[in-house]
Amino acid sequence: xxxxxxxxGSPYGVHNLPYGVFRQGDRPARIGxxxxxxxxxxxxxxxxxxxxxxxxxxxxxxxxFLALGRPQWSAVRSRITHLLTDAGHRAxxxxxxxxxxxxxxxxxxxxxxxxxxxxxxxxxxxxxxxFRPDDEPLLPNWRHLPIGYHGRAGTVVxxxxxxxxxxxxxxxxxxxxxxxxxxxxxxxxVGFVVGVPSAPGAPVPVDRFADHVFGIVLVNDWSxxxxxxxxxxxxxxxxxxxxxTSVSPWVVPLDALxxxxxxxxxxxxxxxxYLRDVPHLGLDLRLEVDWNGTVVSRPPFAGMYWTAAQQxxxxxxxxxxxxxxxxxASGTISGPDRSxxxxxLELTWGGAEPVGLDAGVKRTFLEDGDTVTISATAPxxxxxxxxxxxxxxxxxxxxxxxx
Amino acid sequence: xxxxxxxxGSPYGVHNLPYGVFRQGDRPARIGxxxxxxxxxxxxxxxxxxxxxxxxxxxxxxxxFLALGRPQWSAVRSRITHLLTDAGHRAxxxxxxxxxxxxxxxxxxxxxxxxxxxxxxxxxxxxxxxFRPDDEPLLPNWRHLPIGYHGRAGTVVxxxxxxxxxxxxxxxxxxxxxxxxxxxxxxxxVGFVVGVPSAPGAPVPVDRFADHVFGIVLVNDWSxxxxxxxxxxxxxxxxxxxxxTSVSPWVVPLDALxxxxxxxxxxxxxxxxYLRDVPHLGLDLRLEVDWNGTVVSRPPFAGMYWTAAQQxxxxxxxxxxxxxxxxxASGTISGPDRSxxxxxLELTWGGAEPVGLDAGVKRTFLEDGDTVTISATAPxxxxxxxxxxxxxxxxxxxxxxxx
Numbered sequence: 001x002x003x004x005x006x007x008x009g010s011p012y013g014v015h016n017l018p019y020g021v022f023r024q025g026d027r028p029a030r031i032g033x034x035x036x037x038x039x040x041x042x043x044x045x046x047x048x049x050x051x052x053x054x055x056x057x058x059x060x061x062x063x064x065f066l067a068l069g070r071p072q073w074s075a076v077r078s079r080i081t082h083l084l085t086d087a088g089h090r091a092x093x094x095x096x097x098x099x100x101x102x103x104x105x106x107x108x109x110x111x112x113x114x115x116x117x118x119x120x121x122x123x124x125x126x127x128x129x130x131f132r133p134d135d136e137p138l139l140p141n142w143r144h145l146p147i148g149y150h151g152r153a154g155t156v157v158x159x160x161x162x163x164x165x166x167x168x169x170x171x172x173x174x175x176x177x178x179x180x181x182x183x184x185x186x187x188x189x190v191g192f193v194v195g196v197p198s199a200p201g202a203p204v205p206v207d208r209f210a211d212h213v214f215g216i217v218l219v220n221d222w223s224x225x226x227x228x229x230x231x232x233x234x235x236x237x238x239x240x241x242x243x244x245t246s247v248s249p250w251v252v253p254l255d256a257l258x259x260x261x262x263x264x265x266x267x268x269x270x271x272x273x274y275l276r277d278v279p280h281l282g283l284d285l286r287l288e289v290d291w292n293g294t295v296v297s298r299p300p301f302a303g304m305y306w307t308a309a310q311q312x313x314x315x316x317x318x319x320x321x322x323x324x325x326x327x328x329a330s331g332t333i334s335g336p337d338r339s340x341x342x343x344x345l346e347l348t349w350g351g352a353e354p355v356g357l358d359a360g361v362k363r364t365f366l367e368d369g370d371t372v373t374i375s376a377t378a379p380x381x382x383x384x385x386x387x388x389x390x391x392x393x394x395x396x397x398x399x400x401x402x403x
Numbered sequence: 404x405x406x407x408x409x410x411x412g413s414p415y416g417v418h419n420l421p422y423g424v425f426r427q428g429d430r431p432a433r434i435g436x437x438x439x440x441x442x443x444x445x446x447x448x449x450x451x452x453x454x455x456x457x458x459x460x461x462x463x464x465x466x467x468f469l470a471l472g473r474p475q476w477s478a479v480r481s482r483i484t485h486l487l488t489d490a491g492h493r494a495x496x497x498x499x500x501x502x503x504x505x506x507x508x509x510x511x512x513x514x515x516x517x518x519x520x521x522x523x524x525x526x527x528x529x530x531x532x533x534f535r536p537d538d539e540p541l542l543p544n545w546r547h548l549p550i551g552y553h554g555r556a557g558t559v560v561x562x563x564x565x566x567x568x569x570x571x572x573x574x575x576x577x578x579x580x581x582x583x584x585x586x587x588x589x590x591x592x593v594g595f596v597v598g599v600p601s602a603p604g605a606p607v608p609v610d611r612f613a614d615h616v617f618g619i620v621l622v623n624d625w626s627x628x629x630x631x632x633x634x635x636x637x638x639x640x641x642x643x644x645x646x647x648t649s650v651s652p653w654v655v656p657l658d659a660l661x662x663x664x665x666x667x668x669x670x671x672x673x674x675x676x677y678l679r680d681v682p683h684l685g686l687d688l689r690l691e692v693d694w695n696g697t698v699v700s701r702p703p704f705a706g707m708y709w710t711a712a713q714q715x716x717x718x719x720x721x722x723x724x725x726x727x728x729x730x731x732a733s734g735t736i737s738g739p740d741r742s743x744x745x746x747x748l749e750l751t752w753g754g755a756e757p758v759g760l761d762a763g764v765k766r767t768f769l770e771d772g773d774t775v776t777i778s779a780t781a782p783x784x785x786x787x788x789x790x791x792x793x794x795x796x797x798x799x800x801x802x803x804x805x806x
Contacts, residue, residue: 113557118638131637139636144579145572149638150553150645154516154726155603164604166721169548169675176547178675178720200558200647201567201802227721233542235521235552236639239721242553244603272572272581317581318569318630318642319801323557398722399604 002084004097007036011387014081015380018215018250018389019062022103029060029106034250035084038097042080045096050089051079062109062251066195066214067324073195073214077255105249107158108217109193112323114156114245115315116189116221116331117148119306121265123334123342130350131229143269146306146314148328151221152242156327158249159391163222165368165398166243170226180398181224183351184366187332188289188299188342188374189219192308193251194326201319206277209309210254212322218248218287218374218391219329225345225365247327250389257386260284260378262302274317277309283378285388287333289342290373294357299333299342301376368397405487407500410439414790417484418783421618421653421792422465425506432463432509437653438487441500445483448499453492454482465512465654469598469617470727476598476617480658508652510561511620512596515726517559517648518718519592519624519734520551522709524668526737526745533753534632546672549709549717551731554624555645559730561652562794566625568771568801569646573629583801584627586754587769590735591692591702591745591777592622595711596654597729604722609680612712613657615725621651621690621777621794622732628748628768650730653792660789663687663781665705677720680712686781688791690736692745693776697760702736702745704779771800 002014012018012034021029022039030043046057053076056064065076083089118124121138124147128137141147165184169176195214198204204212221241228240264282285301311328332342341347344365347355354362366372375390405417415421415437424432425442433446449460456479459467468479486492521527524541527550531540544550568587572579598617601607607615624644631643667685688704714731735745744750747768750758757765769775778793 113555141572141574141579141633141636145634147634147638148641150555150641152516152553152723153556154729155723157603164722166723167606168721169544171544175672176544176675178677200560203570224721230544231548231550232637232639233544234635234639235550236635236637238551238553239717239723242718242723243721269578272579274581314642315645318571318627318646319567320555320558320569320642320645326557 002035003087003090004035004038004084009384010036011377011385012036013384014084015384016252016256016386017077017080018252018256019108020249020251021061021106021108023106024098024103031057031059031062031065033080037100039100039103040080040093041096041098048092050083050092051076063325066109066193069196070211073253074255077253105158108249108251110325111153111156111327112325114151114153115148115328116151117146117306117311117329118331119146119304119311120331120334120342121305122303122336123332123346126334126341126346130345143267144271146311148311148315149236151245155242156245156247159246159393161246161393162396163244163246163393164396166224166227166239167398168224168227168239169230171230176230181226182365183225184395185223185225185344186289186372187221187223188287189221189329189332190285190301191217191219191247191327191329193217194322195324197324198316198322200321203274203316203319204312204322206275206309206313209312212312213254213308215251215253216388217251218376218388220246220372220374220391220393221329222246222393223343246391246393248389248391252386252388257283257378259380260386264307265303265305267305274313275310277307280307282307285376285378287342287374287376290375291363292357292370296355297339297341297347299340300335301330301333303335304330304333366395368395370395405438406490406493407438407441407487412787413439414780414788415439416787417487418787419655419659419789420480420483421655421659422511423652423654424464424509424511426509427501427506434460434462434465434468436483440503442503442506443483443496444499444501451495453486453495454479466728469512469596472599473614476656477658480656508561511652511654513728514556514559514730515728517554517556518551518731519554520549520709520714520732521734522549522707522714523734523737523745524708525706525739526735526749529737529744529749533748546670547674549714551714551718552639554648558645559648559650562649562796564649564796565799566647566649566796567799569627569630569642570801571627571630571642572633574633579633584629585768586628587798588626588628588747589692589775590624590626591690592624592732592735593688593704594620594622594650594730594732596620597725598727600727601719601725603724606719606722607715607725609678609712609716612715615715616657616711618654618656619791620654621779621791623649623775623777623794623796624732625649625796626746649794649796651792651794655789655791660686660781662783663789667710668706668708670708677716678713680710683710685710688779688781690745690777690779693778694766695760695764695773699758700742700744700750702743703738704733704736706738707733707736769798771798773798
């Protein structure tokens, strides 16, 4: 039971406590934790000795805190919970609470490497059907390993950063032409944030996932389908994805998701031993994709074929190391139903079946000025939900000056 | 004419002056510049006021110096040249020269994003013939844009870092199996190091290449061909490349390569306007691949189809920004002749034609204990060559503990 006004029963109660980084006026960026519609200034809290993290909370990014590891993450979480629930601390803590409306949320961590997986069977099948209609939709490797690739870390941006429409080459019957993308799309994903590094040559087994991963963010992996279709063979997507990837400002700790674990879909054929996670659990995260005010899709994360523990085990099984701040995303989340697809490519079946928004507006792909907001919740304790915040972006025309 | 003993006429004379980062005993890493077989301690030189870079030379990586930009790069280079050629400075400077044999060279810069291109026509054609024998070797997009993809920045390592043989899945007639790679290969490449960042949404035109790129390194993009063949569809190489990418310890400034520019191969069909670099110039860098003491190949960089200026223009044309420390590599460098190929895949034609090393030893792919050294030179002023150093790695068995 928290003493913070308005926080009890909220999706951002003491059962959640997501971390972020904020600016207030001209002051340097600092770390905060969300409680209700307020934010506890952890820089000030550590300076005052209310919470101790060896100075890791007095940094302009979460990276030093992420590097501390699970025992310290848990200790800090316990202490914050105590401060926010024990009325005896109210006098000292309340002055360090700021209304969210008075701060600007910035990129919460410095991204090391960014990897994007492709782990929804429904998404991979849909894309296969749309792009390669004459072939088996799933390639032979898909059920044997979590397919993934490296994306561009330097263009991962926080929610509300404007997304400039990318330009590039697309194929036409008369050869390639250059111009602004005409098939700009979203990909609704969940991202996993690595805290504790691994050493070169030392794979992270599936059962050590929680030793390394601190928590999750929501991800919108903006994608230019016309650029992608022309460029992706044989080395994969490049400019179609590298212009911007948006993440939610709140990193929700795995500790807040204890009630969200559910059995993941059975894997058949059986996976190789290094990918066997027993129990094979997914997270029951429920996403919602809002396009200019209309909810167009509700992608269910629980149905992902490959789990985050398997993805990390695969990513490192060749000896590749992970660093603090590495981000790996699930891949587009799509359920079996059209209304559960995580991309507009699928929602409009390659642009062939426009979707209706409010006021009779029809859309296939993104137009300039469009805003997409992806939000999500998870089941929490005692029937309360866990809010995962949202990742939002508005498309600005190609060639507009950067913000 | 330099007063430094042994440096006059050396490939590392005052016409070259590559930058690196070194350790000496227990002291923190610091920046140096190579002259002959010595290294000028630039940390000490800036501390003594002999060269001024606003403190950028007093850092443990080159990144702050790389961020300064071309006018400052040129000013520092001029000043160092003056110090090393004007005998009046000898008394002050000579105590700051260290024998290379007494220092350990470490990773010279912190890598932002790592991108790998695929810009040798001979290489792309050879790979197409080996992997897709029934199709046209070059895919339809290849002559229209410089194909590239993102690699793993966190596993870029400096020369002489042991390379642990990666494990992973490979296809067999009975389905995929897991184990150490059986087709471990090299890729001889040249890497371009970005100094000055670009803004989101602001592409770098072909003619602004030298405003952003500071210099070059040699790159060995170690590749596990068996893993690659199984995993790469549809999103490109992932574990096959992510375990290690080695770079030479010396970053050779573009200023040292003024005599190395040569016309690049004519491009037909004509490229789109954003890729038109006039004049269309490549660098006459001559690489040498040494396998356990035998030179097996001499890849010629001058024949690369896509230039570094075109690669940077393409990489940013969608609005993606570059950061200080970004590294983009040319892709495997192969000439028309088998003895000019930059990978063992090509040299042994998919492993079908073993190559002879010293003492009657035959090889197809890398065995544990093998050492590969890639070195290079460029033409310099007055018939002197410019040494580009070397990138070396020795294969250690899979599962060995990390160093």
